[in-house]
Amino acid sequence: MPTETINSRLTFDRKDYSDETLLHLYKSLLLPRRIEQKMLILLRQGKISKWFSGWGQEAISIGAVNALEEDEFILPMHRNLGIFTGRGIPLERLFAQFQGKKSGFTKGRDRSFHFGSIDHHIVGMISHLGPQLAIADGIGLANLLENNKKATLVFSGDGASSEGDFHEGLNVAAVWKLPVIFVIEHNGYGLSTPNNEQFAFKNFTEKGPGYGIETVRVEGNNVLEVYDTIRRIANDIRENPRPVLVEAITFRMRGHEEASGTKYVPKDLMEEWGNLDPVDNYGAYLQSIGILDEKTKSEFDSEIKAKINQGLKVAYAENAIEAELEEELGDIYASHTPSLVSPGKKSEEKRFVDAISEGLYQCMQKHENLVLMGQDIGDYGGVFKITDGFKKEFGGERVRNTPLCESAIIGAGLGLSIKGWKAMVEMQFADFVSVGFNQIVNNLAKIHYRWGQNADVVIRMPTGAGMGAGPFHSQSNEAWFFHTPGLKIVYPSTPADAKGLLAAAIEDPNPCMFFEHKGLYRSISGPVPTDYYTLEIGKAKLIQEGGDVSIITYGMGVHWAQDVVNELKLSADILDLRTLLPWDKDAVETTVRKTGRVIFLQEDCLTGGIGAEICAWISEHCFEHLDAPVMREGSLDTPVPFAGNLEKQFLPLDRFRNKLKELSDF
Missing domain, CATH: 3.40.50.970 (Thiamin diphosphate (ThDP)-binding fold, Pyr/PP domains)
Structure with missing residues (x-):
């Protein structure tokens, strides 16, 4: 025709x-x-x-x-x-x-x-x-x-x-x-904008x-x-x-x-x-x-x-929708009942960075549908060398160097998830996640609540200050995501926790922000079980027990708290949250009931931080158990400075020491 x-x-x-x-x-x-x-x-x-x-x-x-x-x-x-x-x-x-x-x-x-x-x-x-x-x-x-x-x-x-x-x-x-x-x-x-005003x-x-x-x-x-x-x-x-x-x-x-x-x-x-x-x-x-x-x-x-x-x-014949609280809250996350894999008896002393690398390696062995994506993670092994040798072992198809485009790579992780794959996206530095913010808070976090599709994506976030890296390589930005329903936020403080929680995050079908403090990578070591294992997301850990005061913290704050408590010779509970979203309310209430004195320590800037929310919850739900005002300490409300003396002043360690004394003497 x-x-x-x-x-x-x-x-x-x-x-x-x-x-x-x-x-x-x-x-x-x-x-x-x-x-x-x-x-x-x-x-x-x-x-x-x-x-x-x-x-x-x-x-x-x-x-x-x-x-x-x-x-x-x-x-x-x-x-x-x-x-x-x-x-x-x-x-x-x-x-x-x-x-x-x-x-x-x-x-x-x-x-x-x-x-x-x-x-x-x-x-x-x-x-x-x-x-x-x-x-x-x-x-x-x-x-x-x-x-x-x-x-x-x-x-x-x-x-x-x-x-x-x-x-x-x-x-x-x-x-x-x-x-x-x-x-x-x-x-x-x-x-209403015509094309000649668009391009x-x-x-x-x-x-x-x-x-x-x-x-x-x-x-x-x-x-x-x-x-x-x-x-x-x-x-x-x-x-x-x-x-x-x-x-x-x-x-x-x-x-x-x-x-x-x-x-x-x-x-x-x-x-x-x-x-x-x-x-x-x-x-x-x-x-x-x-x-x-x-x-x-x-x-x-x-x-x-x-x-x-x-x-x-x-x-038309269908009745108007009725709000059901349990269903609304229940659909925030894709259903997941983890089958925890207990740590084996054999362990080795490992640095924080090596524990993460080993955990990720074993996850690649366990999950053949896991794809790693990030800038320079291939032959170079990542700027912190966590994926060093991975490309040779697992191939360039699963260990993928990416162009410099955080938003597209996070979105690609969601696309992989839609097809039944798992994705790990490495931010070279946690600061750079801001360029992919929309994908995280509007696509990954909301997609299950909106139409039942899960986002099986873990975003690894090398974070934190103390290395003289300045305003764009040192930010603690976990609070940006703490406000977003649908995400999970994990922030380990020890090598063993880092390995087990990373494996759990990768097993979890929900989007997880996994924070790793750069200052801990090569500064701390500890016994780490050799075989693959997982730890429960959402469970805090009592690092140290005492009766005078409760210190609630996470990440680098755990180590600061231990040092100051030993220095001041205080009897203190140190509760490591480990998971920030969802956070362990039961563990927080238990330690508050025990000591009656509470201080929250965070490396993030003080205003609008995670400590503000948890301290408010304590004041509202545990008021009758308190013997002193709920206190908190964090970094200054400024960008992270570069020069050593400025950065030391910015970080909360000295102010925390003074405030902890004040609280214990109250």
Whole structure:
């Protein structure tokens, strides 16, 4: 059949596709359009709270979803309703999601398209948009490691391409040759900001070569062109893995969301793109070649409307969601009952750094699905040499040097987890985690609560001051994450605890921030069981017993506390929290009841630190057991200084010694 033109911009070429395929694409296009029409009515009626329209862009989603195999992951955005309908998600569940009902995919905890479904191989977006590209990288990496010849497809709008995550996602995919298709919906505006205020180039075909990525531009309103292009690319990268950037030229015909409107769009531009409607033009093309007639068109319409009405009927019939406290709290973490592996009898004296290295090595032996990622962790062995020799033993596929892009690597860890792998991401210094903060607090931490997907990712954090490293290599930033439900925070103080807790963190299917004080790496040693073992996360440890005062601390604070107690010859409980989130309330209450005098010691700056929360809890829940004010000490509320005398003043040791005397004399 020859190429036919229905509109000067839309030229349809059926190639060798069957009538059934062409009709299926039309019917697939019609479903999200009819749902949109219905949702706009419901929005005006106040039956849904918000709507992000993909009107005029349906051909991109429908072409893409039909071009991929059903078990290949797609990561959609706001305007990709067709991905969800194209994967056969039951409409009653989709509509329940839009209405915040319990049977929706997020149990009323998130809205619209902010959800995923592993059964349908869809990973939902978060409002920050760009981070999804890195998750696609992780899924693509898992496919590469499994050698399963699968493609992954991720969407981005042209506005989101201004984010750093866009650059990081493309760069990692290019460097690692990941089989990922990046589809850019080039629709003219980021909310109300036109493209010429977003970027200085005209088309993304100019951008791809800079990353070493081939780029293809398609007419995004032409479902046949999108379908054929994505299908061809997917077939190719399954056999020859690499990323490809697909720029789909289209236009957003309605507001960013309905309340925004489109008054900022020139009228003639709206009229021009209105004539390029993907549903109307493709339907007219099928009629022109005799595949679609009015009778069939009407039958499709009736069938789809009936399906929508039935789905709405079921969703409406469901009662409004009721808040259940136990369920809300219970869904913060993925369920995990650890089978603790007891330490063996044989042990060796090891430095803190060597205990961590040995623990990580044994985890790599135990978990064949564990991938290590970080800057310089390969041949170089990491800046602290913790992974020295790992690449030679386990190979570069599992011990992966990364580009300098914390956000993308953390996101890739989540993508690996979605595919059933485990990921350990090493921050070269804990300070650098700020560049990946969004991935941690908004993706890793919230994903299980939002739609039941766990994040099996451990982020190792070399932390702490005392080495004259200055403001950007010395910060104690554990409190940044302490406020975030869904994370676990582990902070060991001894070599034996470091090894056992690291193994436990890697076994745990939840995201874990694992802090390692750099000052302890080579300054302390202790007996460490030789074989693999785990310790329970969430359990504090009483390091030293006494009756006069309770010192609650963690990390380097444990060693400071021991030194000062011995110096002052005090009888003190020293409680090492070991886990900061969740923290051991029972152990804290026990020591408070015992001594009646409590001081919390942290290396972090005093204001807003973890000690403030725990001291407040003690005052609220253990007040009747107190014989003195609850005290705390921490570092100065300044950045960490470089010069030795300044850093000594910054750190809390001298102030802690004085305050402990004051407390014991109270």
